[in-house]
Amino acid sequence: MTDELWGQVRQKLQETVGANNYSTWIEPLVFSSLQDGVATFAVPTQFIGDWVRRNFADQIKHLMTTAGSAVTRIEFAVSKRAPAKQATAAKTTAPKPAGELPGAPLDSRFTFDSFVVGKPNELAHAAAKRVAEGGPVSFNPLFLYGGVGLGKTHLMHAIAHELKARRPDLNVVYLSAEQFMYRFVQALRERKMMDFKQLFRSVDVLMVDDVQFIAGKDSTQEEFFHTFNALVDQNKQIIISADRAPGEIKGLEERIKSRLQSGLVVDLHPTDYELRLGILQTKVDAYRAKNDDLVMSDGVLEFLAHRISTNVRVLEGALTRLFAFASLVGREITLELAQDCLADVLRASDRKITIEEIQRKVSEHYNIRFSDLIGPRRMRNLARPRQIAMYLAKQLTSRSLPEIGRRFGGRDHTTVMHGVRKIEELKALDSQISDDLDLLRRALEA
């Protein structure tokens, strides 16, 4: 296999895995050798190698074989040859700044130990852990995003706690984007911009939470951009969170978006049933460790994990209320008692299905890749499931046709309309399709 063939395979991958995945996982691979059907790639870190093996190895193997090199196995070797996307983390630490570091206090409960890992947050957790080791990292910034209450702040605090314990020599600063703006405005008002700049540039690890807050705030963005660049230039680690991907934050300057995209962008997916149950069980165990009189009937946690699927904060709130109630009335928490006590929460969190959940379920059901479902290819084995997913998105969410089109790789609303109509027609004629639809709908509404 020549570099030229690998070039062709890379090009194909670029089309199938999506721009983000491509630049994060495929670009850093350097083809080293092909011997006895084993293709070996150099990777900048073990983490990247493991991730590519788990998520893209089959695809790479298949494409290499199609391109004419029979490949039976893929291996990864960590090597300096592989291009790290950004320089590694701070080797030398900044001197302790003269002024008080600008960070916000950390919540002592938000640690890695108390963070429950499941499929939806697996990658975010692994990336956060890696950064928290305080060693050289190959991504800067780490950009974490996800919906409300899915654990972004928890993970950032966990990184800060761990870094402070492992590397007390580092100046680790965590603050929200709002606090960053507040400090900036205050410095402007008091004519202390030099101090402000100096203070932020003396940080070794900077974490900014909820960065979407600075969208539309021009001078804060400008200053954030300079701080960001100055720190990256000095090989300091930056960790950012937001409620959506960098490219989707409206009112954020293009140059900032592209800077934010230049490291590792990972999302916290909406929780699934298993993760919710795991979180509930962990919290009950923690509560029981301190209060041994809690009695809860079987099935209560399963019921809550099933019914409250909005976000973890609401789930925690429900449990706290149950604990308080149980300790007040001194009774066993039964299913009926839980239903009574949480009637308002249960009503409010009646399940809202997202387009992404639909896309994932449909890909699973038809055994096709998520990236193919939303990608540009038009083969029949992809086109029909895509139309089914569009149909379900129209039926089960309140999204408009243009919005649905956007979420299917930027397709036009007329394409969505055509897909929805096609499935409506087929549903009446083709029993397989109508069975599939029933099954998918039930799985999504479960």
Ligand SMILES: Nc1ncnc2c1ncn2[C@@H]1O[C@H](COP(=O)(O)OP(=O)(O)OP(=O)(O)O)[C@@H](O)[C@H]1O
């Ligand atoms: N995987 C998890 N394991 C344990 N607790 C979790 C997990 N995910 C979230 N939580 C808990 O849920 C609550 C909300 O999480 P957090 O504040 O980190 O959310 P967020 O994503 O930052 O939300 P927001 O967008 O509102 O800032 C916290 O109490 C946190 O400890």
